[in-house]
Amino acid sequence: MExxxxxxxxxxxxxxxxxEVKAIRGVNFNLKKGETLAIVGESGSGKSVTTKSIMKLLPKSNSEIKQGQILFNGKDLVQLSDKKMQKIRGKDISMIFQDPMTSLNPTMTVGKQIMEPLLKHQNLSKSEAKKRVMELLKLVxxxxxxxxxxxxxHQFSGGMRQRVVIAIALACNPKILIADEPTTALDVTIQAQILELMKTLQKKIDTSIIFITHDLGVVANVADRVAVMYGGRIVEIGDVDEIFYNPQHPYTWGLLSSMPSLDTSDEELYAIPGTPPDLLNPPKGDAFAPRNQYALKIDLEKEPPLFKVSDTHYAATWLLHPNAPKVEPPPSIQERQAEFAKMKQVSLSKGGETK
Known part of the structure; x- marks a missing residue:
């Protein structure tokens, strides 16, 4: 896919x-047409800063893109003026924010707020825009x-307000939709409805989605690929099955181990020890090393590159170096990896039968 x-x-x-807070440090990723890429990690890992930079919504007073490119259809958004970016923002790239109540203007009717991007970007008449709003309200x-x-x-429930925000974001049929923890403020029942709605709408309008979350349980239901962020860097990226069933980075092991399940008791719930790094003074080596029980001596001296696990799966950990000692991940992760190996074996055997 392109x-x-x-x-x-x-x-x-x-x-x-x-x-100087070095919030993002050498981030690389791509988004394919029609796919959903989830970006996960703890608070402060750099998820929202990365995606707000795509929309050029970072505060001008104290933020600076030191280097790098953000290429949208081959055009570098970093170099665009505010005036040119205004033509892209809301039309080609839209964003759903975390709290719908702060995203909506309390003094304007919902209909007028959905009409705004249509009048600005689509050059529709008011009657045409109103007709389109009715279609969008039904769609969501x-x-x-x-x-x-x-x-x-204020006359809408939390879940309905989030549907309105989604309608605004989808008004111009954007090529990219950025969803910044869109279900965090909602209860689990409404959360499931919103996630299902987003999956349905993606198929209908064929948009690409960047989904930001700290909840790996949400990711399993919506993502095609997953990028794990820590300390302003992507430390692991791969297909959703590879990240869930065959994780390679100790930080990903920790995130997956800390997910509660129906079989988990309060005493058993795992928590990653320590705190995220101070990016005023980023560590010399691997930023996760002080919290990593599997850390090697080199982790404290040199930042690891992204090692290739498969054609679609990469992880930045020295444990993948050919000369690294063999380290067994936690039992819960080993179970996942064994399950992944079985899945691959079944897939290969089915492929063999087809041939």
């Missing part, structure tokens, strides 16, 4: 009273669109 977005060697800093599952069109955000 790449619609390519992020190359992205470095972003914030200038604060305490000094809001009943009685004629009544809802005239209502204000």
């Amino acid at each position: 790449n619609i977005l390519e992020v190359k060697d992205l470095h972003i800093s914030f200038h604060t009273f305490g000094g 599952g809001i009943p009685n669109p004629e009544v809802r069109f005239k209502q204000y955000p």
